Amino acid sequence: MRDPRVARLADILVSYSTKVQPGEKVLIEAYDIPDDVVNALIDRVAEAGGLPFVTIKRNSVLRALFQNATEEQIQLIGKLERERMEQMDVYIGVRGSLNISEHSDIPDDKMKLYRTLWWHPVHSETRVPKTKWCVLRWPTASMAQQASMSTEAFEDFYFDVCTFDYARLFTLMAPLKSWMDRTDRVRLTGPSTDLSFSIQSIPTIACTGECNLPDGECFTAPVRDSVNGTITFNAPTIYQGTVFEGISLTFKDGKIVEATAAGGNTEKLNQILDSDEGARYIGEFSLGFNPYVLQPMKDILFDEKIAGSFHFTPGQAYEEADNSNRSAIHWDMVYIQRPEFGGGEIWFDDTLIRKDGLFVVEDLKALNPEELKKA
Template structure:
């Protein structure tokens, strides 16, 4: 690799997470959660945290551990909170979860997975009260899902995080500045309308706060987001970016909203997973987030939400839990981002004015 194209390097990734994303300080405890597939990044992160004077708390699972739990756990364990994990989360100042994409298991019962996600809600709430980051380590299945070779996928991941540049932190500063300009217009808006194939949906955002997501919580990032008014969504939307959620492949999701609530739902693939997710709890049929992707380094879908929701020219809506800092009051154990590509014939309107046409900001 040349100095101008450094490629994926777990050491650089670990330093970006420690110093930029989490801003770890001496004496802090940091929880690291992932599977053994991410061992090179875990080792680098463990060393880096120790070098910064922090205490790493590492929780490793084998790749199929969660799937096997959903399949074989007795009923009472599905509804258990996992007190040891809750205690760990409450004992740290920051945490990082590292995704390691693996093949979906068609034998899983989506309803069992949804039940356990609901039981883990206290852990999610405790994590949200501390500094946190969600990132990804490139795996062989991640490459397969993205229809890339593993070296190409590693290069893609590095590029999305700016790890292939001499100064990733400076590049995330550029993203922050770009998104700040978008927010100047978005913060004045009251009504958002999304138009596209199978889509005509209106939302209200007046009085809500927008967040400039610049890699501190998600790595990679590249989006601005808010929480729409809980009863404001009306119309229908087709989410055309396929994904993998909760161990299930899902595509062709069509939702109809009335006064904020999903009243009709279908999917061309993974409909059982979609319907189970909507039954998670009372807040699962409401929207917790409206996000607009702006990362020009991510141009093709990879069936991974962390990356695909950041694609420049897309919007995403999250079913379920909202972020309190946006003004959202929706509470749910579910937070599922569904993605709409606007780059071919789509429009995003603010108070009737075109803000984005065919994926390009106007």
């Protein structure tokens, strides 16, 4: 018997997140997830009058493919997948992971082929700007282990946070979007962190479950050459199968001029940041405030929504909040400002907006965890 929570999630993805209309072509891309989930999505898309298309992928198979990849081969795969994506109206990507480190031993030159010739043209250049899309994880024992939870408890958490009332959240986020739209200078402070930049004239996007589940963030981008100072991230991050901790970045006129990481990963960090020119500039700045996501679990679709956090993203800017930075990289790095993580402040121009993870101006207090839980 199909879990009723799966049917509820499929309904949210089809009717709310992507708003599938009759006749629309919908690509369902599934990585390491149960067939029942794919089947539920197919059924719901069909009920909405959409035309479902399906791709099943396995991370262990992709590992073998990447390790043996040639430039000609990856370029052709990217070309074919881009042509298919151009035919789609909607994309739903559900990504499970039986082993979060499955791709950690793939040589960097092979991953660079994938990033630049496959992922970037298919997703950054085609899927993101040209389709209605939503991306989410699927709960696995591996993810539960990352979160230091039992598999059953993590599944309960997952369905609670992914089926939050995001439609109501949109109204509560309007004042924050207004603040960001009229702000010029931003300053971020905290332990080993003092960073300043401008967001003047860059659009602000309120995220309430249309493109990601879970959701609960409001993002823009810094003016490309305006970032100065140092930030030392206090949440771990996984990129290309490698866990990075203690990443510290120093900026001068927008560019990352020094980058270090704990645990001997400084060389690999800099290899990624040297992928192309845009990888050393920032493409996104976002505030996270999902009241149910409180601890980092090494999964960015959850971690970037942590209550009392912000993330700062080397690489590609989104076209809807565009600062003109272009890169095959888009690496969200998370800093949590709640007291148990060391605290910190966010200033918009000369106004203190958030202190120690809580909004302090009156019209933003509804986004604090205890208030959001009442919504």
